[in-house]
Structures are given as C-alpha cells and as structure tokens.
Amino acid sequence: MIYLVRKEHFNAAHRLFREEWSNEKNEEIFGKCSNPNWHGHNYDLIVTVKGDPSPETGFVINLRTLSEIIKEHVLNKVDHKNMNLDVEFMKGYIPTTENIAIAIWDQLEPLVKELGIRLHCVRLEETEKNVVEYFGK
Amino acid sequence: MIYLVRKEHFNAAHRLFREEWSNEKNEEIFGKCSNPNWHGHNYDLIVTVKGDPSPETGFVINLRTLSEIIKEHVLNKVDHKNMNLDVEFMKGYIPTTENIAIAIWDQLEPLVKELGIRLHCVRLEETEKNVVEYFGK
Amino acid sequence: MIYLVRKEHFNAAHRLFREEWSNEKNEEIFGKCSNPNWHGHNYDLIVTVKGDPSPETGFVINLRTLSEIIKEHVLNKVDHKNMNLDVEFMKGYIPTTENIAIAIWDQLEPLVKELGIRLHCVRLEETEKNVVEYFGK
Amino acid sequence: MIYLVRKEHFNAAHRLFREEWSNEKNEEIFGKCSNPNWHGHNYDLIVTVKGDPSPETGFVINLRTLSEIIKEHVLNKVDHKNMNLDVEFMKGYIPTTENIAIAIWDQLEPLVKELGIRLHCVRLEETEKNVVEYFGK
Amino acid sequence: MIYLVRKEHFNAAHRLFREEWSNEKNEEIFGKCSNPNWHGHNYDLIVTVKGDPSPETGFVINLRTLSEIIKEHVLNKVDHKNMNLDVEFMKGYIPTTENIAIAIWDQLEPLVKELGIRLHCVRLEETEKNVVEYFGK
Amino acid sequence: MIYLVRKEHFNAAHRLFREEWSNEKNEEIFGKCSNPNWHGHNYDLIVTVKGDPSPETGFVINLRTLSEIIKEHVLNKVDHKNMNLDVEFMKGYIPTTENIAIAIWDQLEPLVKELGIRLHCVRLEETEKNVVEYFGK
Numbered sequence: 001m002i003y004l005v006r007k008e009h010f011n012a013a014h015r016l017f018r019e020e021w022s023n024e025k026n027e028e029i030f031g032k033c034s035n036p037n038w039h040g041h042n043y044d045l046i047v048t049v050k051g052d053p054s055p056e057t058g059f060v061i062n063l064r065t066l067s068e069i070i071k072e073h074v075l076n077k078v079d080h081k082n083m084n085l086d087v088e089f090m091k092g093y094i095p096t097t098e099n100i101a102i103a104i105w106d107q108l109e110p111l112v113k114e115l116g117i118r119l120h121c122v123r124l125e126e127t128e129k130n131v132v133e134y135f136g137k
Numbered sequence: 138m139i140y141l142v143r144k145e146h147f148n149a150a151h152r153l154f155r156e157e158w159s160n161e162k163n164e165e166i167f168g169k170c171s172n173p174n175w176h177g178h179n180y181d182l183i184v185t186v187k188g189d190p191s192p193e194t195g196f197v198i199n200l201r202t203l204s205e206i207i208k209e210h211v212l213n214k215v216d217h218k219n220m221n222l223d224v225e226f227m228k229g230y231i232p233t234t235e236n237i238a239i240a241i242w243d244q245l246e247p248l249v250k251e252l253g254i255r256l257h258c259v260r261l262e263e264t265e266k267n268v269v270e271y272f273g274k
Numbered sequence: 275m276i277y278l279v280r281k282e283h284f285n286a287a288h289r290l291f292r293e294e295w296s297n298e299k300n301e302e303i304f305g306k307c308s309n310p311n312w313h314g315h316n317y318d319l320i321v322t323v324k325g326d327p328s329p330e331t332g333f334v335i336n337l338r339t340l341s342e343i344i345k346e347h348v349l350n351k352v353d354h355k356n357m358n359l360d361v362e363f364m365k366g367y368i369p370t371t372e373n374i375a376i377a378i379w380d381q382l383e384p385l386v387k388e389l390g391i392r393l394h395c396v397r398l399e400e401t402e403k404n405v406v407e408y409f410g411k
Numbered sequence: 412m413i414y415l416v417r418k419e420h421f422n423a424a425h426r427l428f429r430e431e432w433s434n435e436k437n438e439e440i441f442g443k444c445s446n447p448n449w450h451g452h453n454y455d456l457i458v459t460v461k462g463d464p465s466p467e468t469g470f471v472i473n474l475r476t477l478s479e480i481i482k483e484h485v486l487n488k489v490d491h492k493n494m495n496l497d498v499e500f501m502k503g504y505i506p507t508t509e510n511i512a513i514a515i516w517d518q519l520e521p522l523v524k525e526l527g528i529r530l531h532c533v534r535l536e537e538t539e540k541n542v543v544e545y546f547g548k
Numbered sequence: 549m550i551y552l553v554r555k556e557h558f559n560a561a562h563r564l565f566r567e568e569w570s571n572e573k574n575e576e577i578f579g580k581c582s583n584p585n586w587h588g589h590n591y592d593l594i595v596t597v598k599g600d601p602s603p604e605t606g607f608v609i610n611l612r613t614l615s616e617i618i619k620e621h622v623l624n625k626v627d628h629k630n631m632n633l634d635v636e637f638m639k640g641y642i643p644t645t646e647n648i649a650i651a652i653w654d655q656l657e658p659l660v661k662e663l664g665i666r667l668h669c670v671r672l673e674e675t676e677k678n679v680v681e682y683f684g685k
Numbered sequence: 686m687i688y689l690v691r692k693e694h695f696n697a698a699h700r701l702f703r704e705e706w707s708n709e710k711n712e713e714i715f716g717k718c719s720n721p722n723w724h725g726h727n728y729d730l731i732v733t734v735k736g737d738p739s740p741e742t743g744f745v746i747n748l749r750t751l752s753e754i755i756k757e758h759v760l761n762k763v764d765h766k767n768m769n770l771d772v773e774f775m776k777g778y779i780p781t782t783e784n785i786a787i788a789i790w791d792q793l794e795p796l797v798k799e800l801g802i803r804l805h806c807v808r809l810e811e812t813e814k815n816v817v818e819y820f821g822k
Contacts, residue, residue: 002509005542011264013150013175018330029331031338032217038150039217040177042264048544056429057440058507063541064442080169080176096332098276127148127179130337131279133322139783142816155604166605168612185818193703194714195781200815201716233606235550267611268553270596285812287698287723292467303468305475306765312698313765314725316812354717354724370469372413401696401727404474405416407459422675424561424586443628449561450628451588453675493585538559538590566741577742579749644743646687678748679690681733 003120004060005048008070010079013040014095038082043100044125045074047108051117061117069115073107097124097132105134140257141197142185143204147212150177151220151232175219180237181262182211184245188254198254206252210244234261234269242271277394278334279322280341284349287314288357288369312356317374318399319348321382325391335391343389347381371398371406379408414531415471416459417478421486424451425494425506449493454511455536456485458519462528472528480526484518508535508543516545551668552608553596554615558623561588562631562643586630591648592673593622595656599665609665617663621655645672645680653682688805689745690733693755695764698725699780723767728785729810730759732793736802746802754800758792782809782817790819 015038016030026034033039047070051060078087083095089107093099101124112119125131152175153167163171170176184207188197215224220232226244230236238261249256262268289312290304300308307313321344325334352361357369363381367373375398386393399405426449427441437445444450458481462471489498494506500518504510512535523530536542563586564578574582581587595618599608626635631643637655641647649672660667673679700723701715711719718724732755736745763772768780774792778784786809797804810816 001546002512003544003546004509005544007540007542009264011176011178013177016332029336035217035219035223037219037222038175038177039148039219040150040175041148042179053507053509053513058427058505058510060509060543062440080172082172082174082176085174086172094332096327098278098327098334099332101276102327127146129281131281132334133277133279135275135277138820139786140818140820141783142818144814144816153606166610190781190783190787195701195779195784197783197817199714231606233601235552235601235608236606238550239601266555268555269608270551270553272549272551283812285724285726287725290469303473309765309767309771311767311770312723312725313696313767314698314723315696316727354720356720356722356724359722360720368469370464372415372464372471373469375413376464401694403418405418406471407414407416409412409414420675422587422589424588446628446630446634448630448633449586449588450559450630451561451586452559453590491580491583491587493583493587496585497583538557564743577747642743644738646689646738646745647743649687650738677692679692680745681688681690683686683688 001050002053002060003048003050004063004066005046006063006066006070008045008047008067008075010043010045010075011040012043012078012081012083013038014083015039016094016096018094038084041126043078045070045104046121046123046125047119048121048123049112049117050120061115065115066112069111070108073111074104097126097130098134100124101132101134105136109136138187139190139197140185140187141200141203142183143200143207145182145184145204145207145212147180147182147216148177149180149215149218149220150175152176153231153233155231175221178263180215182207182241183258183260183262184256185258185260186249186252186254187257198252202252203249206248207245210248211241234263234267235271237261238269238271242273246273275324276327276334277322277324278337278340279320280337280344282319282321282341282344282349284317284319284353285314286317286352286355286357287312289313290368290370292368312358315400317352319344319378320395320397320399321393322395322397323386323389323391324394335389339389340386343385344382347385348378371400371404372408374398375406375408379410383410412461413464413471414459414461415474415477416457417474417481419456419458419478419481419486421454421456421490422451423454423489423492423494424449426450427505427507429505449495452537454489456481456515457532457534457536458530459532459534460523460526460528461531472526476526477523480522481519484522485515508537508541509545511535512543512545516547520547549598550601550608551596551598552611552614553594554611554618556593556595556615556618556623558591558593558627559588560591560626560629560631561586563587564642564644566642586632589674591626593618593652594669594671594673595667596669596671597660597665598668609663613663614660617659618656621659622652645674645678646682648672649680649682653684657684686735687738687745688733688735689748689751690731691748691751691755693730693732693752693760695728695730695760696725697728697763697766697768698723699768700724701779701781703779723769726811728763730755730789731806731808731810732804733806733808734797734802735805746800750800751797754796755793758796759789782811782815783819785809786817786819790821794821 016033017026105122153170154163242259290307291300379396397407427444428437516533534544564581565574653670701718702711790807808818
C-alpha cells in the first residue's frame, strides 16, 4: 500500500464566534479570532489517499484526477470565500481548523472511495504554526 | 552600511473593490478578490532598515526595538482585522498588496528615522506567489 | 478524533560527549558535535495532541492554552540556554535530538492529560535534515 | 521507540511511458510527464528509521552512518541521472513517484535491518505538491 | 515606484555540455551536470516588474495579466520539456541557470514594456542552493 | 552582468556580551542573547557574486569553485564552533549577525576578486526572522 499526498491551497475569511454568546464571551473564548469584521488566512490543504499502485501505470491514482476532485468539490467552494457565510458545507459549524478539516473529509471521502482507493488524512494548515489532521472516525 | 531584515506576520481579511463600480465591473477587474463577503490572507511582512553597526554593541539597532515598533504601529492595527473596515491608516485606499505596503512604509518611516537609522524596504507577501516591495519615493 | 499540531521554536547550545570518555573517543563517536566549546541550533519543536473537538467551541483545545503550557514548561527552560548546563530536565542525559525529544515528552505528557486530551507526538527538528519523532512508550 | 528522520536530496530526469503504448495513449495517461525528450525534478527523499536510543550515546543510530548508506546505495545511483535509463534498480519499472519510493525502500530495508534498527518510511517529494509515502508491505 | 514579484514554477530536463568537447572535458568542466542521459530540476522562476500603482485599481498591474504572459511565453515552452532539445529560445545556448535566466528576460522584457511597466529582475532557482538573478544589460 | 547566489549552512554557538560590562548591563542590552553558558543557531549563509557568464561555459563561475572557497575559508572555521572562542577571524568582535556578516565578507572578498568576478552581498540568516545583508563599504 502506498500513501499519496497532494498539497493544495486556498485563501478565505472567517470568524470564530457563537451567535448566542455576547461579544465579550466570544472574545474571551476565541480571542482575536472573533473580530466582528472577520479576518483571514492562506490555508494549505494536504490530502492523503492510499491504495496499491497499478501495475500498468505505476500510479495509485492519477494525481490530475485527485486534484480535479479536490478543486471541484472543495477549492471552488472555499477559495476567496467567507467560511461562515459563503460555504454550504460549513453551514451550522464554527469554522475552526478542526471543523473545516472534518467537513472537507466528509466532502472528499465518498468521492475518493468511488475511485477504488481510500482517503487517509485531511491535513489543514491555518498558519505555519497551527495545523490540524483528521483521519476519519 | 548594514541592512537589517526583520520578518513579521499578520492575518487579515480584505476585499478589492471600488464602491462607485458595479459588482460586475469589480469582478471583471479584481476577479475573485472582489468577493462581497471578503476573503483573507496570512501576510508576511519583511521590514529592512539600514545603518552602521554600533562599535559598542555590534548592532545596527536592537531588533527588539525594531520589532516593538512594528508591533505597536503596524501589527496591532492589522492583525486579525479587516483591512477595508478596521484599519485607520488604510482608509480611502483599496487594500491591494501595493497600497498596504506603501501605507506600512508611511507608518514606519518617521519612526525608524527617529532611531537614527533609515527604512530601506517594506516587503509584503500576500501569498508565496504574490509579493510587493516598496523602497519609498 | 482530531490531531492538533502546534509548531514552536527555540535556540540553544549543546555538546554531545560522555565525561568518562577521552576527547578522542568523543570525537570518534560524536564528530563535530563534540566540540568542547559547544555549538548550537535553531530547534523547531512540533507538538501534536489528540482529542475530540468540543461541540461548543469547535476546538480540541484552545491553542493559546497549549502554547502557554509549552512556553512555560519547555521554551522558557531551553530557549537561549545551554542544553548540557542550564536545563534541569536534561541533567544526566546527553542532549541528542532523541533524548531532548523524550525529555520534552515527559515534561508535557502529564500536563496535556490534565487538559482532558492526550499527547500524541513530540517532533524535534535540529536542522532541516535531522529530525526525531517520539510517540511515548 | 524513537523515529529518526533524515532528509536527503537528488536531481534526476525521467519520463512516464509504456513502450508498448502509442505516443497518443502515453500522453492521454501520463500527460506532460510523457514528453519524449524527458523532463526532471529536484527530489526530496525523507527516510525514517525506528529503534531505541542507545543508553551510551543517546543515538538510535549515528546519522552519519544512515546518511552514508543512503548516499552509497541510493543517491550515488540516482543523483544527476536519468531514472529510466541510468538506474539499475529501476529497470523494468515506470519511474512514477510511487515506484521510485518502493524501489528505494527495497534498496534500504535490508541495510537498515543490519544496523539493528528498522526502516519505517520512505517519503519521496517529486514537487512540493506531489508526495508519496511507503511503509513497506 | 513599486516592485511586484510573481513566483512561478516549472520542471525540466537539461544537460550541460559543449558538442565540440569530448565527454571527458565536458565532465571535467560540468561534472555530474554533463550526464549524457540528462538530469532535471524543479525550477522556481521569480519575475519582478516595477511601476506606479494605478490610482484607480491600486495595482501596478493585474497579476493575472503578468501571470498569463509568463505562462504563454515561458512556462508553456519549458515546463516538462528538455531545455537542450525542446526549447526554441534556448537553441544555441548551454542551458546553465545563467543562460536560461537571460533568455527568459529576453522573452519577457518587450512584453512587459508593452504593458506600460518595466521588467526589473528575472530570478531563477535551479535548486534551493543555486540561484541566479539577472537585471538586464 | 549576472548575479549568482549560493546558499550554505552552518551551526554555531555564540554569546553577545562586552567583557567590561556587568552581567546586568549585558542582559539589559543583549537580553537572552547574553546567557553566560552560550546559546546557538542554525545559520544560513547566502553569498552573491556578480560577473559576466563565460561564452564558453555559460557560467559566471563554476559553483563548485565558489562553494569550495566558502567551505575552506568560512564553513570549516565556523561550523560546529563557538563564534566567541573558536573563530580566529571573529577575535575582538561581538558575534552579532552584523559583525559576522562583515567578517565573512572580509574573508571572501579578496578570494572572489582573484577569480575575476566580484563579491556582491553576504546575507546571514540567524533565524528565519532575523537577517542581515552586507554589500561592502
């Protein structure tokens, strides 16, 4: 079994807050990340899939195929968007790095399975210092 | 003369658009960057000053001093902010990388001069691929 | 379960040697790293914890909390220090990357457990080319 | 048990194609990577071994020893070479990142075992965005 | 005046040699880089242009425009190609980093001038350690 | 004229202090960098030379030659050393990044001139955030 890793990138705005909390409580919990006028990040998205290389092509999967799936089902929906307001698959979730990673996993997992391979990890780097990895349930 | 380079970092939201233009014209000119609900970036800010090292300390200037000036007069005003709405010194300017770099120069230049050295360059990296450098008028 | 990764940084001096060995034997085993007047590194410290995101905040843990624990219990004790002479928790150990990583794990593991989550990995990068990972016993 | 990671580097040319296929079919499957006059990459090779640190030296293994093995048995055979034409251990395999990683594992695994430790992972980065990891069968 | 920097990327094969020299002389001068079966690199291409930001858009130039020019006139001609055999604008030149940078400058300089701004620098990174910068004659 | 950039690396210990000052004054001026038991860094050394490419080889200079000069006259003297105690060419100077860069320039400048080209810049990166550039008097 081989693990194939693809790195992609998107830029987005977000705000961490709970509507039912006061601004003070939001700031106490989420700090600067609850700024009412939003802030944003350059997100690095690293998707790892696993499978056996085809004896015919030497590929686990053609990276173009994987990259196009990520582009259509994730990047086009989040790049240059507001994670709280613009992204259907984040509705109802606070856009922490944790929740975004889980939501991206849920987008990609069935599509990767259809290719005859398996999704192994969604890694999301909000900054160089703050990173999350999700391997599914 | 020695050039001293300090790298700092901030995260911010922004939107490129002119109020007097329609959404269509804004999108034609600014593309995805005109998304009405904002998007954002991890900005790397690289400030270069120049001067002669002190024979007593071997420093052009203590980097702590430079770093504190950048923090107080730039980072505290832009980090986790919206460049269009929250930043006094960007009022009236479209927050392109070019305009942010010039505005940061204007913030820092008189303060660096007071230290007895000179500001040489403000470099602003919006993404790894898109960078601006400003050396003053 | 989500893995949360925090990257920190410190600069330190060290020397690899055993007191009971001659300088020649130390140099034979440890090479340039046994230089009697020390040498040093910029260490990157990458700490991974794991847990379930809180439904209320979307956080496995607030990264500020994790970062403060690492700062108080590790960085303040090793940054700009001599790993052989200045660091209580390294007493009796040769400060190889391996031994430093294990010692940092032992510092952090009980503190992370108190937070209701678990320490997963301590990764220590001595240089870009030389890295160690420890996942506990 | 400690995981020890060593990063090395080589530059090589390659071409992805099957001789029994037409140029058209090769281009359909392998895209630009089937360019008949070759293309090339800066490969980053990251080798992870695992073992217990020696109580005497604090080393899982002396990195010089590991680095020399990688140099003699891998780098000297692939650096500044053509992966299709010049590399004995790639004969008969299409030099996809997957196949190169597996072949490097097969070169290193018995040699690492002789050192009394175990090979854990061969990670090969063809570009920053395209990466493969192999952990053995 | 503002300097605008755009980073692009391509992968190519090349060989350093002079036809009129023997293989021995080529190897003496060019070392491993004269390997007859080619080798290759991931090239980072960093193009800097300079001009005044438009008061209307805040752009020196729309980076999309610059990026498309680089793509059409450079990347499409060199990416996944053999610098000795496949690239019209390198005919007659040994593809050292120096010569490739000069040739890319000659491709881009008149096109950038047509945009009403000026080309400032072509920087070509063959590896992280080997870099060339050209500022024109 | 072409600028040729070579990146090298060394690890060293140092301490910033003036002997004639008290420990308190040293700490006031140099902060953590005056720790009596030293600390250290991974230094990145970036040397830029300039000249015209040879019509025969396409090289400004063979990078092997430049790299060997840097190795013999700088790296062998500072790598895995104590900048205060072990380095002849730093005697009498406080090893700030500024002073180390100037001293390395003075080592390299006459040797580069002998090659028929000119030294343009010595850039020294103490950490990713703290960098110095020196272009000579």
